[in-house]
Amino acid sequence: MINQTKITLVGAGPGDPDLLTLKGLKAIQSADVVCYDALCNEALLAHAPNHALKIYVGKRANQHKMKQSEINLLLVQYALTHGHVVRLKGGDSFVFGRGHEEMSYAESFNIPVEVVPGVSSAIAVPELQGVPVTHRGISQSFWVITGTTSSGELSKDIALAAQSTATLVILMGMNKLSEIVQIFRLHGKIETPAMVIQNGSLPNEKVAVGTIETIESAVVAHQLGSPAIIVIGNVVGLHAHFAEMAYTSNDETWTSSFEITTH
Amino acid sequence: MINQTKITLVGAGPGDPDLLTLKGLKAIQSADVVCYDALCNEALLAHAPNHALKIYVGKRANQHKMKQSEINLLLVQYALTHGHVVRLKGGDSFVFGRGHEEMSYAESFNIPVEVVPGVSSAIAVPELQGVPVTHRGISQSFWVITGTTSSGELSKDIALAAQSTATLVILMGMNKLSEIVQIFRLHGKIETPAMVIQNGSLPNEKVAVGTIETIESAVVAHQLGSPAIIVIGNVVGLHAHFAEMAYTSNDETWTSSFEITTH
Numbered sequence: 157m158i159n160q161t162k163i164t165l166v167g168a169g170p171g172d173p174d175l176l177t178l179k180g181l182k183a184i185q186s187a188d189v190v191c192y193d194a195l196c197n198e199a200l201l202a203h204a205p206n207h208a209l210k211i212y213v214g215k216r217a218n219q220h221k222m223k224q225s226e227i228n229l230l231l232v233q234y235a236l237t238h239g240h241v242v243r244l245k246g247g248d249s250f251v252f253g254r255g256h257e258e259m260s261y262a263e264s265f266n267i268p269v270e271v272v273p274g275v276s277s278a279i280a281v282p283e284l285q286g287v288p289v290t291h292r293g294i295s296q297s298f299w300v301i302t303g304t305t306s307s308g309e310l311s312k313d314i315a316l317a318a319q320s321t322a323t324l325v326i327l328m329g330m331n332k333l334s335e336i337v338q339i340f341r342l343h344g345k346i347e348t349p350a351m352v353i354q355n356g357s358l359p360n361e362k363v364a365v366g367t368i369e370t371i372e373s374a375v376v377a378h379q380l381g382s383p384a385i386i387v388i389g390n391v392v393g394l395h396a397h398f399a400e401m402a403y404t405s406n407d408e409t410w411t412s413s414f415e416i417t418t419h
Numbered sequence: 420m421i422n423q424t425k426i427t428l429v430g431a432g433p434g435d436p437d438l439l440t441l442k443g444l445k446a447i448q449s450a451d452v453v454c455y456d457a458l459c460n461e462a463l464l465a466h467a468p469n470h471a472l473k474i475y476v477g478k479r480a481n482q483h484k485m486k487q488s489e490i491n492l493l494l495v496q497y498a499l500t501h502g503h504v505v506r507l508k509g510g511d512s513f514v515f516g517r518g519h520e521e522m523s524y525a526e527s528f529n530i531p532v533e534v535v536p537g538v539s540s541a542i543a544v545p546e547l548q549g550v551p552v553t554h555r556g557i558s559q560s561f562w563v564i565t566g567t568t569s570s571g572e573l574s575k576d577i578a579l580a581a582q583s584t585a586t587l588v589i590l591m592g593m594n595k596l597s598e599i600v601q602i603f604r605l606h607g608k609i610e611t612p613a614m615v616i617q618n619g620s621l622p623n624e625k626v627a628v629g630t631i632e633t634i635e636s637a638v639v640a641h642q643l644g645s646p647a648i649i650v651i652g653n654v655v656g657l658h659a660h661f662a663e664m665a666y667t668s669n670d671e672t673w674t675s676s677f678e679i680t681t682h
């Protein structure tokens with residue numbers, strides 16, 4: 157006797173296990189199988205019942221990544237043999253998460269699928285650094301783009317984004333950072349603020365802040381690697397990094413004018 | 420003796436109270452004051468301690484909306500007089516939420532501010548309708564734009580979005596729907612799928628699905644009003660609405676060919 161066959165796609169949020177939703181928590185608590193990957197915080201598995209299988213479906217060092225078609229099939233098999241399968245994904249399942257492919261595949265076997273939205277890293281990770289993707293008077297839109305398209309090439313949308321007033325958020329783009337920077341340079345935007353965040357929302361979070369001109373050297377200086385989130389746009393100028401610079405520079409101005417008035 | 424002075428900006432998610440994060444829940448549970456507005460589900464107030472004040476800071480019928488400067492000041496006053504203030508906002512505080520303004524203002528009084536990201540309606544509301552903002556082979560980016568800019572005019576980014584391959588998500592755009600549709604028509608995109616969702620994630624959710632050509636009449640037919648979320652792009656073609664249409668049309672094709680082969 158197994159639980160009712162069902163698959164729930166749960167967005168686990170950016171990394172901090174407390175950024176899971178209550179609905180996501182309830183799903184995990186009633187899971188017979190949890191299939192998770194590299195971007196999920198493994199602390200979330202502790203919410204699953206003792207009897208639940210915990211299946212890793214991500215990439216391991218020295219091993220091939222499981223293909224999407226293999227994951228799709230695995231979810232269906234476990235649902236039919238074990239009952240309630242929770243598919244736990246970093247961020248939100250429908251933001252570059254291939255969640256819809258898993259949903260369609262399972263539905264083609266007549267298996268009920270529920271989707272539980274998660275906190276997307278694209279918004280939350282800059283936010284936790286004090287940078288809003290939109291801000292009145294600075295940016296009235298944001299554009300979220302993958303750096304790694306299925307063809308392997310950089311998305312043409314990045315050139316269009318460089319001409320817009322949108323805040324640009326690039327996921328999976330670290331190995332294309334030089335190309336991205338070059339596009340913004342070509343559009344004369346070398347002074348546009350830019351930041352890169354690795355392990356956002358986690359205790360080992362790392363950040364590099366600068367401008368299009370300086371961001372690549374900042375990334376090297378702070379030893380950031382993949383996966384990381386790249387944010388480009390004037391809203392990044394709200395980061396404390398720039399406030400400190402402005403404070404220092406105002407202070408110098410004040411000192412100079414003080415000297416002038418006393419001489 | 421009051422709790423330590425502190426302000427926590429909590430994103431409440433799109434409406435379903437179970438789409439609050441665990442971190443957001445803990446913040447509300449330790450609040451002395453909760454300031455909430457129209458887009459928050461009032462069911463969330465039940466998580467607050469009995470002693471906590473619940474202050475509505477949104478728009479009421481026949482009353483003026485509280486100005487942002489008044490809200491900023493209120494948060495600071497309550498933090499200084501009552502301790503821990505939770506500012507509860509629909510969706511995420513940093514997505515058209517003016518959360519950064521509240522944060523900066525409070526920090527200028529040396530009051531500690533924490534931000535708890537929420538599930539953004541921009542992603543979650545289409546997702547709950549089965550529409551992913553990105554999908555391999557269909558859309559490798561999404562662009563979130565406000566329909567109502569601070570100047571009152573339609574954002575110029577919408578014309579740029581109409582030329583991109585991005586999924587376009589427009590918040591607060593219902594009173595500009597005709598203008599938006601017109602821009603897509605001018606770019607020859609009358610067949611692009613489009614949908615409008617009101618009260619997303621709630622029991623009274625309403626949806627209109629169609630194309631640029633038909634979406635305005637679908638909105639009228641389903642009696643949708645503000646606030647609602649507009650989604651334009653080929654990913655909307657993944658909505659069940661289109662699958663049903665394709666099924667009907669395939670079925671007819673099959674019938675025709677059957678007739679041909681038997682005659």
